Amino acid sequence: MSYGRIEHHPVLGPLPRAAALSFSFDGIEYTAREGDSVASALLAGGVRTLRLHEEHGSPRGIYCNIGHCMECRVTIDGISSVRACLTLVKDRMSILSGTVLPTPFRQETKTEGSPDL
Amino acid sequence: MNSVYDLIIVGAGPAGLTAASSAAKAGLKVLLLDEFMKPGGRLLGQLHQEPGGAWWNGIREAELLVLDALEAGADMETGVSVTALERTNDNRWTIWTNKGCYRTPFVLLATGAAESANPLPGWTLPGVMSIGAVQVMTNVHRVRAGNRGVVIGMNVLAMAIVSELRLAGIELAAIVLPPRNALSGKASDPDAVLSSLLRFADLAPNAMLKYGARFFQCSMLHNLALHLYPKRGIRMLGVPLQLRRCAIEIVGRDAVEGVLVADITVQGELIAGSERFVEADFVCIAGGLYPLAELAAVAGCPFRYMSELGGHIPVHSENMQTPLSGLYVAGNITGVESAKVAIAQGRVAGLSIAASAAAKKAPSEAEIKDSMEQVKRTRQEALIQFHPDIATSRAKMYQSELV
Numbered sequence: 001m002s003y004g005r006i007e008h009h010p011v012l013g014p015l016p017r018a019a020a021l022s023f024s025f026d027g028i029e030y031t032a033r034e035g036d037s038v039a040s041a042l043l044a045g046g047v048r049t050l051r052l053h054e055e056h057g058s059p060r061g062i063y064c065n066i067g068h069c070m071e072c073r074v075t076i077d078g079i080s081s082v083r084a085c086l087t088l089v090k091d092r093m094s095i096l097s098g099t100v101l102p103t104p105f106r107q108e109t110k111t112e113g114s115p116d117l
Numbered sequence: 118m119n120s121v122y123d124l125i126i127v128g129a130g131p132a133g134l135t136a137a138s139s140a141a142k143a144g145l146k147v148l149l150l151d152e153f154m155k156p157g158g159r160l161l162g163q164l165h166q167e168p169g170g171a172w173w174n175g176i177r178e179a180e181l182l183v184l185d186a187l188e189a190g191a192d193m194e195t196g197v198s199v200t201a202l203e204r205t206n207d208n209r210w211t212i213w214t215n216k217g218c219y220r221t222p223f224v225l226l227a228t229g230a231a232e233s234a235n236p237l238p239g240w241t242l243p244g245v246m247s248i249g250a251v252q253v254m255t256n257v258h259r260v261r262a263g264n265r266g267v268v269i270g271m272n273v274l275a276m277a278i279v280s281e282l283r284l285a286g287i288e289l290a291a292i293v294l295p296p297r298n299a300l301s302g303k304a305s306d307p308d309a310v311l312s313s314l315l316r317f318a319d320l321a322p323n324a325m326l327k328y329g330a331r332f333f334q335c336s337m338l339h340n341l342a343l344h345l346y347p348k349r350g351i352r353m354l355g356v357p358l359q360l361r362r363c364a365i366e367i368v369g370r371d372a373v374e375g376v377l378v379a380d381i382t383v384q385g386e387l388i389a390g391s392e393r394f395v396e397a398d399f400v401c402i403a404g405g406l407y408p409l410a411e412l413a414a415v416a417g418c419p420f421r422y423m424s425e426l427g428g429h430i431p432v433h434s435e436n437m438q439t440p441l442s443g444l445y446v447a448g449n450i451t452g453v454e455s456a457k458v459a460i461a462q463g464r465v466a467g468l469s470i471a472a473s474a475a476a477k478k479a480p481s482e483a484e485i486k487d488s489m490e491q492v493k494r495t496r497q498e499a500l501i502q503f504h505p506d507i508a509t510s511r512a513k514m515y516q517s518e519l520v
Binding site: 003004005006007009010011012015035036037040042043044048050053058059060061062063064065066067068069071085086087088 | 126152153154155164172174176196198231232241243244245246248249250252254255256258259260261262263264284285286371372398409
């Protein structure tokens with residue numbers, strides 16, 4: 001579901017004009033405004049889940065938006081682990097989400113998991 | 118390997134941009150690098166009204182600083198991540214980035230600050246963002262983070278951004294405290310949070326908070342206020358500020374669907390049976406800021422822990438020089454303060470480096486002294502004092518001997 005753009009702002013004024021770019025995310029076409037980051041264009045397009053956690057498959061989206069948390073990593077034009085929040089959308093960009101990867105050598109132990117706060 | 122620059126500045130925020138123009142005006146060849154696609158740093162998201170009523174529009178302020186730096190002759194590259202730096206035998210620094218390698222005699226780290234997280238169950242769900250992330254989405258990208266949000270955490274930054282979100286017409290269901298755990302510390306203690314809120318009560322748009330605040334500063338009344346504080350909260354800009362409620366868990370299957378909250382005692386302990394569900398489709402985690410100083414650590418710079426300044430600070434003197442030859446710091450990497458202080462510090466760094474590099478139009482000793490005085494004046498006049506003991510902590514840092 002898309003929450004859309006802030007078209008009118010009482011101090012910043014109307015949304016400035018920008019060229020429309022098209023890009024795809026997991027094969028679906030989206031439109032971005034020139035100057036958008038991959039993260040902002042996808043959020044504006046209603047996409048919140050950018051990847052599934054490589055190990056346990058939990059959905060992940062943007063968190064810090066300044067390139068620090070690495071949660072928004074996606075594959076862009078064949079290059080993996082690119083941060084969506086720091087990457088400008090370019091016309092015809094092809095973006096893929098991340099998914100669960102095999103962990104053949106992993107041994108389950110009971111004590112694993114997040115530390116209890 | 119590119120080695121044409123006298124000075125490379127990492128971070129094109131208020132400190133880096135100002136340092137770039139000061140140093141370039143003095144005759145140095147300067148390169149500014151920034152990881153984000155647009156120069157301006159954290160300044161870009163800022164939007165507030167000054168005491169006189171004029172708006173401080175970070176996007177506009179950043180544009181002016183960028184113009185100034187470019188006119189002074191500085192080069193600028195965005196979308197470049199600096200991954201490492203090392204002092205080499207030829208008295209120069211080597212800087213590695215995702216787009217090539219540089220060699221330069223002087224480096225200024227103006228990397229700013231990052232947000233601390235207050236982790237709680239469910240915080241990895243899509244729709245949970247740091248409050249700064251939502252700020253940039255709202256003001257810079259003009260994208261709505263959602264229809265109805267909950268803010269977890271009450272601090273200066275959170276309050277400033279809440280008013281920006283309200284300005285943009287974003288609905289917020291509540292502002293609650295983070296759950297008490299090993300990481301949240303004082304951020305989950307109603308008493309400590311109230312004290313910190315009172316320090317910048319003059320900024321509060323709500324009359325009750327503004328005038329009430331003065332009144333409550335007396336400790337007996339302060340305690341009374343906490344006891345009487347309504348569980349539903351006091352509305353600020355139409356958003357209930359719930360000082361006696363904390364988040365327990367963020368709930369949702371594929372994305373945020375709401376937040377489980379509970380009432381807490383004056384001491385911050387959970388009141389059993391008071392749990393309730395607040396519907397929301399996004400959550401802002403507001404954990405406050407800490408200096409972003411990894412590159413200083415990679416370079417081998419010594420650190421001091423100063424909680425008043427926001428965390429681990431690279432050791433530096435008042436002219437922004439670290440104990441490592443040719444390495445300088447400016448802006449929030451030296452302690453969390455306002456953009457105006459960062460601008461003033463940037464000027465100090467730019468001038469000190471120009472003097473040390475014996476630049477063509479190197480500034481006089483007096484000019485550098487004057488720029489250092491300007492930092493102090495700016496700090497005194499600042500609208501928001503991020504911490505009451507900043508000036509004392511700074512003085513302590515400058516007294517520590519440079520190795």
